[in-house]
Amino acid sequence: MQTAREERLQKLALAYRDVEWLGVRWYWNVFMFVTVGILIEWSNIGALILLIPAVFLGSDFRYQLKKRKILEGYISSKAQIRRQFLLRIGSHVLLYTVLTIVIIQTIDRPFWQMFVAIFTILTPLYLISEWIIRRDGKRDPDYISDVEVARFVRQKGTSQWNTYSSDKHV
Incomplete structure (x- = not known):
């Protein structure tokens, strides 16, 4: 017998696996980074690096x-569902906007300076936004974070999903 939390975790994992192709398949990330790198070299438009945050934001929005x-x-x-949705989307838009601004401001500097600036600015913002989202999620006794869903997907892998079919629980 499954609890509501386990059932919800399985459904969220299926949704994550179906939609978050950037999160579960590392080769898509490599392909995207290589493609953007080649486009930047061919066109000499450094702003193409801004495609990376846009692709991740679009992929996350679908999930x-x-x-x-x-x-x-x-x-x-419904108010709680809306609040959780808006908090998550709002935090991601804020983080990707800040990432875009940092990239634009540091694009003419060496890569290591861009890297340090991104992590110095985004790490505290990310930790604060996750703390706010987790605090809000505590209102739901069966709350499952996106980190838990991603961890569940990694543990179960992406090839064997027969026992976790969403058809069984509908």
């Missing part, structure tokens, strides 16, 4: 929409 639909089946409070 958050699916997550919202799944949560509507478990949480009775």
Whole structure:
């Protein structure tokens, strides 16, 4: 017998696996970085590096929409679902906007300076936004963070999903 939390985790993992192709398949990340690097070299437009945050934001947005639909089946409070969705999307938009600004400001500097600036600025912002989201999620007794979902997907792998089919639980 599954608890609501385990059932929700499996459905969220399926949604993550189906939508978050950047998060579960490392070769897409490598392909994207190599492609953007080649485009930057061919066109001499350093601003093409800004495609990377845009692709990640778009991929995450698709997952958050699916997550919202799944949560509507478990949480009775529409306000809580909306708040969790807006907090997650808002934090990601803020983080990717700051990343874009840092990239633009440091694009003419050596890579290591850009790297240090990105981590120096984004790490505290990320930790604060995750703390706020987790604090808000505590209102739901079966709250599952995106980190837990990603960890579950990594543990189960992406090839054997027969026992975790969303068709069994609908």
